[in-house]
Amino acid sequence: MNTVYITNKDNPFIVSLLKEFFDKISVFNSFADFSTQEEVFDSVIISSNFEKTKIEDFVKKTIRTSDKLFIVPIFLEDNGTFLSHENVVNLENIKEHIISVKNLYKEIEHHNYSSWENRILSYFYTRPDLSVCPKIDKNHDMFYYYPHVEQFYDGQEDYFYWMEEMATQKIFSKVKLVDRLFCCPYCFSALMKFSDHCPNCGSINIKQERFVHCFSCGYVSPESKFMKDERFVCPSCKSKLKLIGEDYDRPLENGVCMDCGNYHIDSTLQISCLSCSKIFTTEELSKKSVFEYKLTEYGRNQIKFDTVSSTNIIASELNYIALNYFIFTLNWSIQMQKRYIDSYFSLVALKIIMETEFSVYDLLVEFSKLLRSSFRTTDFCSKIDNNTFIFLFPKTGATGLNAIKTKIDTFLGSIKLSKGQFNIKTEYFSSTQENIAEENSQQILSNLTNKL
Amino acid sequence: MSNFFNEIYYFLNSFLNYEEPWKICLILFPYVLIMEIPLYSLIVIAYLKKFWKDVFLEKISQNYFPNVTCIVPCYNEGNAVVLTTRSLVEQLYRGNIEIILVVDGSDVNKSTYEGVLEYAIKYNSEFKNSSRHIKVIPKRQRSGKVSSINIGASLAKGELLIIIDGDCSLDNDLVAAGVRSFADKNVIASSGNIRVRNTKDSLLAKFQAIEYMIGLQLSKTGLAELGILNSISGAHGIFRKSFVRAIGGWRNGSAEDLDITIRIRAYIKQYPQLKIIHTYDSTMHTDVPTTWNKLFKQRLRWDGDISYLYFKRYRKLLRPKNIGWKNLFAIIWYDFIFCLCVPFLTTVYTAWLFFKFSPSFAATLLIVVYLYYFLSGNLFFLLYIIFVSERKGKDFKFIIYLPLMPFYQYTMRIWTALATIFELTLSTHKDTTMAPWWVIKKTH
Numbered sequence: 081m082n083t084v085y086i087t088n089k090d091n092p093f094i095v096s097l098l099k100e101f102f103d104k105i106s107v108f109n110s111f112a113d114f115s116t117q118e119e120v121f122d123s124v125i126i127s128s129n130f131e132k133t134k135i136e137d138f139v140k141k142t143i144r145t146s147d148k149l150f151i152v153p154i155f156l157e158d159n160g161t162f163l164s165h166e167n168v169v170n171l172e173n174i175k176e177h178i179i180s181v182k183n184l185y186k187e188i189e190h191h192n193y194s195s196w197e198n199r200i201l202s203y204f205y206t207r208p209d210l211s212v213c214p215k216i217d218k219n220h221d222m223f224y225y226y227p228h229v230e231q232f233y234d235g236q237e238d239y240f241y242w243m244e245e246m247a248t249q250k251i252f253s254k255v256k257l258v259d260r261l262f263c264c265p266y267c268f269s270a271l272m273k274f275s276d277h278c279p280n281c282g283s284i285n286i287k288q289e290r291f292v293h294c295f296s297c298g299y300v301s302p303e304s305k306f307m308k309d310e311r312f313v314c315p316s317c318k319s320k321l322k323l324i325g326e327d328y329d330r331p332l333e334n335g336v337c338m339d340c341g342n343y344h345i346d347s348t349l350q351i352s353c354l355s356c357s358k359i360f361t362t363e364e365l366s367k368k369s370v371f372e373y374k375l376t377e378y379g380r381n382q383i384k385f386d387t388v389s390s391t392n393i394i395a396s397e398l399n400y401i402a403l404n405y406f407i408f409t410l411n412w413s414i415q416m417q418k419r420y421i422d423s424y425f426s427l428v429a430l431k432i433i434m435e436t437e438f439s440v441y442d443l444l445v446e447f448s449k450l451l452r453s454s455f456r457t458t459d460f461c462s463k464i465d466n467n468t469f470i471f472l473f474p475k476t477g478a479t480g481l482n483a484i485k486t487k488i489d490t491f492l493g494s495i496k497l498s499k500g501q502f503n504i505k506t507e508y509f510s511s512t513q514e515n516i517a518e519e520n521s522q523q524i525l526s527n528l529t530n531k532l
Numbered sequence: 533m534s535n536f537f538n539e540i541y542y543f544l545n546s547f548l549n550y551e552e553p554w555k556i557c558l559i560l561f562p563y564v565l566i567m568e569i570p571l572y573s574l575i576v577i578a579y580l581k582k583f584w585k586d587v588f589l590e591k592i593s594q595n596y597f598p599n600v601t602c603i604v605p606c607y608n609e610g611n612a613v614v615l616t617t618r619s620l621v622e623q624l625y626r627g628n629i630e631i632i633l634v635v636d637g638s639d640v641n642k643s644t645y646e647g648v649l650e651y652a653i654k655y656n657s658e659f660k661n662s663s664r665h666i667k668v669i670p671k672r673q674r675s676g677k678v679s680s681i682n683i684g685a686s687l688a689k690g691e692l693l694i695i696i697d698g699d700c701s702l703d704n705d706l707v708a709a710g711v712r713s714f715a716d717k718n719v720i721a722s723s724g725n726i727r728v729r730n731t732k733d734s735l736l737a738k739f740q741a742i743e744y745m746i747g748l749q750l751s752k753t754g755l756a757e758l759g760i761l762n763s764i765s766g767a768h769g770i771f772r773k774s775f776v777r778a779i780g781g782w783r784n785g786s787a788e789d790l791d792i793t794i795r796i797r798a799y800i801k802q803y804p805q806l807k808i809i810h811t812y813d814s815t816m817h818t819d820v821p822t823t824w825n826k827l828f829k830q831r832l833r834w835d836g837d838i839s840y841l842y843f844k845r846y847r848k849l850l851r852p853k854n855i856g857w858k859n860l861f862a863i864i865w866y867d868f869i870f871c872l873c874v875p876f877l878t879t880v881y882t883a884w885l886f887f888k889f890s891p892s893f894a895a896t897l898l899i900v901v902y903l904y905y906f907l908s909g910n911l912f913f914l915l916y917i918i919f920v921s922e923r924k925g926k927d928f929k930f931i932i933y934l935p936l937m938p939f940y941q942y943t944m945r946i947w948t949a950l951a952t953i954f955e956l957t958l959s960t961h962k963d964t965t966m967a968p969w970w971v972i973k974k975t976h
């Protein structure tokens with residue numbers, strides 16, 4: 081068994097201890113030294129004397145991205161004790177673990193490991209008991225992160241969607257609902273600032289006060305304006321207001337703006353996202369659930385046979401979001417269309433019918449490339465089930481949709497001739513103020529997909 | 533028939549042209565001149581004296597804001613108690629107000645209990661730093677209004693206790709106005725102004741509204757000023773807690789308000805510096821009976837209570853050495869002669885008139901009597917409007933009902949007389965609805 085020990089301090093005792101257990105032990109004095117060598121190891125042990133962020137960086141950038149090393153178990157050595165994900169383990173356990181990982185990896189080592197998703201799936205595959213637990217951290221804009229996933233994830237897009245997607249595909253099961261957070265509807269960050277404002281001028285200089293409504297003249301004003309020698313006297317009609325319910329009442333207004341003098345019942349609660357600086361209201365707030373996941377038996381099989389949905393290639397090429405976020409975005413588009421006549425949007429629903437998955441892989445890649453060419457960063461794609469995709473093109477009216485339709489039709493025409501076992505059905509929808517007047521996102525989506 | 537009216541006209545003319553018309557009145561209605569006019573005059577003079585003092589002389593310390601506890605005995609008033617409570621938390625008083633709602637028989641009156649409890653919880657949590665705090669005390673078994681008030685008084689944290697009926701509304705300066713006079717340490721109790729809330733409901737309610745304005749508001753102010761206030765209403769009274777505790781609180785049985793007033797007066801005999809007052813500008817609004825039937829029942833209870841207390845429970849107390857000559861005289865004059873004897877006399881006298889004289893002469897005399905009551909009623913009403921009323925415009929509109937008031941008053945006085953006979957012969961006060969029978973029974 082071939083192990084690496086990276087330490088910045090001479091520690092002959094640990095080295096001799098490791099030598100007793102492992103067939104071969106290579107010692108490096110820095111991460112840089114390690115990076116230059118080419119050898120393949122079975123495990124890596126890192127001294128905790130290094131800075132924590134340096135260790136994390138090394139693990140992520142050097143180990144987990146390498147197609148030769150990404151699967152190896154990593155341990156921390158802390159003054160003679162060994163840690164695996166903060167759990168103390170003895171060298172006997174380490175050895176068993178290394179062997180187990182190595183054996184399981186043999187079953188899947190011929191797969192393609194160019195994507196981080198594939199690497200982490202194999203990582204989970206080789207660690208069957210591992211639970212993917214979120215950890216709370218105030219520096220993450222979701223307040224939670226998955227330490228295991230962050231070792232692999234390449235930082236291009238939000239991996240929470242990917243986790244959600246894996247759960248939809250039953251590759252992962254949700255073991256436990258850890259938290260439900262309010263978050264920004266635009267970027268799903270939970271880092272938000274709340275403040276209340278005058279509904280008229282937006283000023284934050286507002287005051288809570290009780291109000292009085294004079295029955296004899298209908299005047300409504302803050303209590304302080306009625307107070308005269310510890311009695312209520314209407315400043316407008318001069319009546320003495322003595323009996324609640326007969327002379328006066330308490331109206332619902334309870335706020336007054338110090339800047340514009342506006343009286344209001346409810347101040348406007350404004351939320352600003354600290355991550356994307358967008359401003360929105362409480363009604364627009366999104367909610368996000370944080371789960372603990374675990375690889376399912378079905379998922380293990382899918383990984384083993386490298387069949388974690390190949391249709392996913394479309395998702396990876398496009399601006400893919402989980403279905404609930406897609407519906408949220410669609411709702412928003414509907415609201416915009418209802419408000420502004422020229423805020424069109426278009427939808428394309430697409431169903432892929434295949435006899436076998438393997439045979440169409442290349443075609444799917446091609447198809448997604450075609451879609452990609454007509455895709456803008458503002459467009460979204462999601463999946464209703466394993467074979468049904470839905471695309472949202474904001475600010476695209478009937479003409480824009482026609483261009484997309486022509487492209488897809490041409491492509492489909494070209495493949496239908498050659499491949500009988502591959503079929504793609506499409507449905508199109510382009511919004512106008514009339515055809516969405518009575519509809520909500522669920523109805524539009526089900527109308528569209530039912531036709532497929 | 534025309535002869536009948538001609539005769540009346542003739543008699544009226546000769547009365548008016550008689551050199552000394554009051555002499556005729558003296559002969560015809562001696563008790564009116566002896567009993568009523570001096571009493572009315574005294575009340576009016578006393579009232580004017582008080583008004584003079586309030587407006588032109590002493591300004592009592594404005595820095596007296598003690599903690600006040602309002603005790604609201606509730607039974608099955610339902611949502612009305614919530615409205616009462618709402619007008620309590622609306623008080624503009626600067627000091628703290630503790631509101632104790634004692635729900636009698638909370639097991640039976642679940643909706644009342646749950647209604648006030650819900651309101652209290654909501655209010656207390658919504659206005660955490662408010663100087664008003666609501667407490668709800670359920671008494672699972674029904675044990676009467678007196679026990680509710682006593683429980684409230686024993687739990688009260690305030691220096692002053694305000695007893696308020698569960699189905700009324702309060703002016704937002706009731707507490708502030710009521711508390712003001714208590715800056716004088718010798719003031720131990722005060723009655724407050726009661727107005728009729730449901731005047732729109734019936735003509736009868738309007739009569740009672742006028743009766744409350746003149747009879748209660750004006751005369752109580754005068755009587756209090758003379759030191760002979762006859763009773764502090766159980767629907768609206770203010771008491772100094774230390775004093776209430778010293779005399780052992782309220783006593784079981786009917787008319788607990790009159791009862792405690794009699795005992796306080798006996799106490800004042802020993803400590804003459806102590807005072808009971810009437811605060812005319814501390815106003816609460818209540819609903820009165822709107823049908824004759826209900827009104828008669830209510831008065832039967834009140835008047836029966838008066839005679840029960842005077843002739844039965846406190847017969848021994850009504851001696852000069854216990855309550856003083858002045859109070860004894862006042863009780864005999866006002867409560868006994870004025871309220872009890874005069875109605876009898878009027879009835880007997882009227883009957884005698886028709887028996888003795890010709891119908892036309894008797895009718896003439898009745899017209900004179902009517903004119904006397906009508907004019908004195910008008911005088912009191914105007915005094916009330918000018919000096920007492922806080923809602924002058926609204927109250928003045930009642931002037932159109934004044935011509936009918938003597939008939940109402942006469943009917944009520946006859947009823948008082950009958951009620952007294954009932955009480956003295958049949959012990960009707962046991963039928964009071966305020967306390968269950970087993971509580972009443974214990975006190976006898």
Ligand SMILES: [Zn+2]
Binds near residue numbers: 279281283337340341
């Ligand atoms: Zn404003």
Ligand SMILES: [Zn+2]
Binds near residue numbers: 294314316318
């Ligand atoms: Zn007004």
Ligand SMILES: [Zn+2]
Binds near residue numbers: 265268
């Ligand atoms: Zn954001």
